[in-house]
Amino acid sequence: MRVVVTGGGGFLGQRLARALLERGRLCDREGAERTISSLVLFDNAPVAGPLAEDRRVEVLKGDIADPRTLARLIAPGTAAVFHLAAIVSAEAESDTDQGYRVNLCGTLCLLDACRALEVPPRLVFASSLAVYGGRLPPSVGEDVALSPQSSYGTQKAIAELLLADYSRKGYVDGRALRLPTVVVRPGRPNRAASSFASSMIREPLSGKDAVCPVGKETVMALISPRRVVRALIHAYDLPESSVLDRRSLQLPGFSVSVGEIGEAVRRAGGEKAYRHILWKRDGAIERIVSSWPQRLSAERALSLGFVADKGIEEAVEAFIEDDLEAQKALS
């Protein structure tokens, strides 16, 4: 079985690839388990590291909005696609052309390449909370009309619509997962407005300062990287009959105030770690963060067997187990 991961060089793409290689098998569309003979990691940047040395792994670097590249990527026999590649929120907002080219035209190109296959592949797409916006109810789920307030959210919402239409027409068997804010992302801070939610855990536990730009009472809906990877594979495993009505699933997250995140850092790293959190409000970031859903209603995903993190403790522990050592080694 040939499996493709777009954005395969990214943080989630790498973790997903590792999990798929460990598992070694995926079901086909009839539900029969099949061996993963080939795992293609596609990215616009070079993919290095130990994964690339697995004999099942093939690395392909290219432009996702180029139909010829996509015809090579989605070669005959491709049975599973995990579509994670994206221009992230801050870049999609500042570079409108690049955001639309990759996040919209790239997704359309990918879907057209899937459509060209003799047997339609199953495709799992990483969507985002950013599809929501405007006046929101206290708990936000799939029944809420989408009113994204960023180019990134707009492009994710468009990609969901494309996926649903191509699935309805039988060109692909698609499933989109709306991800809560992923915490803790390892590595360095990025320009996403949500970046602080990871930073304020990651940096203090590695002995560095981090700024929290929003008030302690601010509530966010979060998910850990471990849960995201499991959710991507679980979404793949679902029989098509369970998503026929609606291809976009709101993943469950846990809701936590920023003050409680601080307390979790204190419990994990002591006063010394806690004192690395610098509370400096930033009105611009507060406005963006307050436009996001604070609580999610994800009944359908829960009934389909998706599982939420127990809370911030679990996410912090997962970071300590999975990433803290490498994080401390980052200069």
Next chain:
Amino acid sequence: MRVVVTGGGGFLGQRLARALLERGRLCDREGAERTISSLVLFDNAPVAGPLAEDRRVEVLKGDIADPRTLARLIAPGTAAVFHLAAIVSAEAESDTDQGYRVNLCGTLCLLDACRALEVPPRLVFASSLAVYGGRLPPSVGEDVALSPQSSYGTQKAIAELLLADYSRKGYVDGRALRLPTVVVRPGRPNRAASSFASSMIREPLSGKDAVCPVGKETVMALISPRRVVRALIHAYDLPESSVLDRRSLQLPGFSVSVGEIGEAVRRAGGEKAYRHILWKRDGAIERIVSSWPQRLSAERALSLGFVADKGIEEAVEAFIEDDLEAQKALS
């Protein structure tokens, strides 16, 4: 003032152009009335007829998904754009490539051409009821999550998202109108599933048979062409402040059962006309039509001054006044 109408050769485009030329003026973005010096009718088919002889009218034939054509169409100084061009529902469903090329890529091209202007133009876009679908509440309005069940509806929903994002970023001042089923369309039947709703009025009143493929109890949400043209111009006239929160407006329609449409034909054309309606159920069309909203909630549009037809009588009378003579002359 330079005004552009895409789909300017179509039925609604021609009526809108006539109304704009009669009016002779449109407001600019500051609300000041300005003379229409140039009205460009853009279409992929040749535009003929008396309008083309008005010295203010310029006709441009071309491909809306071609950026170079669009740069010529949205020339510097373009202040108003009415975007009506589209591949219609049945064709978008059967020709996936062409539907996405015109309805998605064409709209994106148009918006990019607007964005390239020094002064962002105001743009009115004709969207559709087809953006809704799936399980719907008894009365359907802007708060309903979009779940289109056709490629056409998907493309209209995507165009609305693009319009909202480009407007949010200040590249254009956009407004999208979700049109109910337009009745009575003059001319010949087309392949749209809704075609019968016009046919069962138009043909009997012109002395021809028409098939009604759905049960008399089927309820539809309709709007007359006169109201659509007025709504397009009214949407243009609204100050930007009134649409800042939400760029897509559900237009009000009137809800009527197909049996009541038959009775209106009887009142207007007598038993002789009524007997031209042949009641022959077609399961495939019934399934599509029953997936559409039967009743609309359009509080926001009503509060912004949009007006609904009084009912089926008004729509039938408008057809008799505006179109019946030309319709009878059609062989």
